[in-house]
Amino acid sequence: MTDEPLDLARLSAMEPGRATRLLSGVRAAAFAGRQPRLAPRKVIHDSWQRVRLHGLDPEQGAHAGLLGLDEVEHRRRSSPLGTVLPTLREGLMAAAEEAWHMMVVTDAEGRVLWREGNQSVLRKADQLGFGVGASWAEETAGTNAVGTSLVVRGPVQVHSAEHFVRAYHPLSCCAAPVLDPRDGRLIGIANLTGPAPAITPATLALVTAVAKLAEGELRERHRESVDRLRSVAAPVLARVGGRALAVDRNGWTAAVTGMLPPDRVPLPKSFQAGRCWLPPLGVCTVEPLPEGWLLRLDDEGPDGAEQRAEPSRVVLDLRRPRQPGLSVAGAAGRWAQELTPRHAELLYVLARHPEGRTAAQLAEDLFGDPARTVTVRAELSRIRRTLGGVLDHRPYRFADRVRVELLTPPDAAQLLPHSTAPALLAARATPSPRPTKPVTGQPN
Structure with a gap:
């Protein structure tokens, strides 16, 4: 050659x-x-x-x-x-x-x-x-x-x-x-x-x-829509006691009261008015706003303790090649969202390595280059902000208190088939001998 x-x-x-x-x-x-x-x-x-x-x-x-x-x-x-x-x-x-x-x-x-x-x-x-x-x-x-x-x-x-x-x-x-x-x-x-x-x-x-x-x-166009929502939400938040924020339909914060403003609150795919649990915030009361939502945080329970229930179960569903999904559940409720391809890759590797992985090991798993730790750390920071305590670090791993269940397709070739990450290429070439069983209450 x-x-x-x-x-x-x-x-x-x-x-x-x-x-x-x-x-x-x-x-x-x-x-x-x-x-x-x-x-x-x-x-x-x-x-x-x-x-x-x-x-x-x-x-x-x-x-x-x-x-x-x-x-x-x-x-x-x-x-x-x-x-x-x-x-x-x-x-x-x-x-x-x-x-x-x-x-x-x-x-x-x-x-x-x-x-x-x-x-x-x-x-x-x-x-x-x-x-x-x-x-x-x-x-x-x-x-x-x-x-x-x-x-x-x-x-x-x-x-x-x-x-x-x-x-x-x-x-x-x-x-x-x-x-x-x-x-x-x-x-x-x-x-x-x-x-x-x-x-x-x-x-x-x-x-x-x-x-x-x-x-x-x-x-x-998105910036303009957030500005419109902010003008509508400001007088509403002025009348709300406690912690609350207004977010657009994609979870971007337009206005806030009683708390530091997060840039974005990841919302589940199916989201509606009522009471719900969001991993970054806890239990919230959700009310509709034009082009968005009002989220009122439910800080006090019957005994005066903060209701930020820790998640206890994670289901990583990779059975649909184009729609990897994650479901997080705990005493306060359940939350589900589709994953980006990169986040699906990272969470798959962590699910296969319950003992944890360093940033260099994950860079090798994803890119074949242990030096690409900056990219890995940035992506994991985003995931940890979204999942609210599901992941630990040093090394990166799922928290010990969380039960993790991994759903993979019957055909190994369909496991995140578009991924070029070395860890996924190896997994498709050498399927795991452990069968993945359906999970009660798994995401559809």
Whole structure:
């Protein structure tokens, strides 16, 4: 194997036909189990490994079918990306029209919600089954910029024969995720796709910049909504005794009285008025406000003691590949929420290591690099603020008083299948011999 790296800048400098032949040779050797003369890029190699676990046909892929028009319209109305679609169009359509590209915007599952651009490329996409409502997720379309960007949560460019499926080799594509600034959730992908010779490293930079512009617009819209809630909540809080705060529907604090203001209170997915228990706060009385909630903390119990009941049970549910969830229960109630991919990885590793892990060990588990402790500590700090005493540190572990139950899918390949963390790669390759039993009262 040569020492020269196979990178996009080098590929773009080549004559298009030569670059395609080179990548085709790399793919053919890798798929035949031979050592290619040049190694594929790591992001491509890792994606090929994941796609193989899905048993995808490398010639044609496995189309999941198009969503119906009613479902597409429902997803468009529900997606925050609909509010920033003009920003995405303005940033991407000039390039799409001038360079024989098409602009594609998908949801968080990789389903195409909007698609515009050069008619020739649109017709080619139709022939390949990539109309509005199609899935570009890795498990159906193989390695491609949209599906792979969904997995790595970062910008990705896939050129010609780097696609897992041979039918897509005439195309190259660039994609970048759009994250919701309210909760960090990945809400969709912005993409430019065109003929293989038309995509350059500058295309990826453009798509990434436009995705960041869309995130900035979403952030400004959110700030304005919090300001509106603050003006409504201020007179309400002035009449409330004790500790209380007003939060928006995503838990961001707009106003507070009688306590230090938390930046955000993570709310369970299903949240409604009444009495509830939130791990960071304890027992609360919840009342609706325009665009948010009033949370009144229930400080005093019958004996005058503070009712901040410690959680006693945690259920980490990883059976649904795209919706990892966590349920925390105690004497005061139960709380459940979906997890981000990174938090699901961290909690899985901690559940498998009840004795605890240091920051360096977790960095090795997640990134294969024990030096990345700053990232690990930052993520664990966020989790500990959310879970209210469930996790201890030095080393990081679940608290001794908490009973932890881990639910994993029957098929080891579906255990957080999009994760590239070394600990998860090892777990999928060597399934645990201990079966995971259903738990009474587990989250749905």
